[in-house]
Amino acid sequence: MQELTSMRLTTQRQIILEELSKVTSHPTANEVYDMVRRRLPRIGLGTVYRNLELMAETGMILKLEVGGTQKRFDATVAPHYHVRCLECGKVDDIKMQVQHNINETAAQASQYQILGHHIEFTGLCSDCATSTHQASIN
């Protein structure tokens, strides 16, 4: 794993973290790339991927391996849950208590050494709920 101590403070790194911290959406690597490119037009996509991965390893940010095809990133490190819209793929936070106790239940119900859990709710965001409803009328 990457050591925090040996990580240089490059402009690219700072701006990637700054831009990710600005939003509460959970952007994909490519969306972060678009955000960062407005300030650093010559940055490479590989640099964004490399640094998001690195920051996730050191725990500076969260890598969300949720449903959908792409990985998403989150500057909020504290454990919390997510909802994903089945229609548009948008991911939002769910502000509810973290169920610490279920890790033990899972540990007892399996042969695994349980290290954590993540809950992903699925449903329709307010925008898509409206349009889907309208579509079902037609």
Place this chain on the structure above:
Amino acid sequence: MQELTSMRLTTQRQIILEELSKVTSHPTANEVYDMVRRRLPRIGLGTVYRNLELMAETGMILKLEVGGTQKRFDATVAPHYHVRCLECGKVDDIKMQVQHNINETAAQASQYQILGHHIEFTGLCSDCATSTHQASIN
């Protein structure tokens, strides 16, 4: 969405479902392809992807959009939770009660129309827990 009524019962479809039903692991599309190919050597990878997707749409099987790079499939349709090994990527079932109540909690805590949830535990399977432990001794 694909209608069950208009789905032909092709040999390929039957065997894909049969092979998936045989295992309790949660194979990726490529793993299903390998399993099916032993009985239908001329089947195409696209056919496997197409049918797994189709069966997931009709609810015949479950498509797991869990962490890791690849999607995994499951012949057990009843709601249940999963553990993923952080080391080897293996996915197993967790036999614990489904927390029906948390959907309401999530609905109240968000603007989404909540349709369901999935819990993915992360940890180390017994094999990897051993080898990782040994590695940390060295």
Place this chain on the structure above:
DNA sequence: TTTTATTTGAGAAGGTTTATCATCTGGTAT
């Protein structure tokens, strides 16, 4: 400043999934 190990940008490569399309086939009607 000079040095050096790390990082970058550009592009290639890898891996997974989806799309395309001529051919084939299961199910139905004849």
Place this chain on the structure above:
DNA sequence: ATACCAGATGATAAACCTTCTCAAATAAAA
């Protein structure tokens, strides 16, 4: 049985996301 046809298949290409490679650039230490 046979013919028909919408739907399915297999082969291949394409799309997509992510990782790798490496010469050039650069942050940080000497």
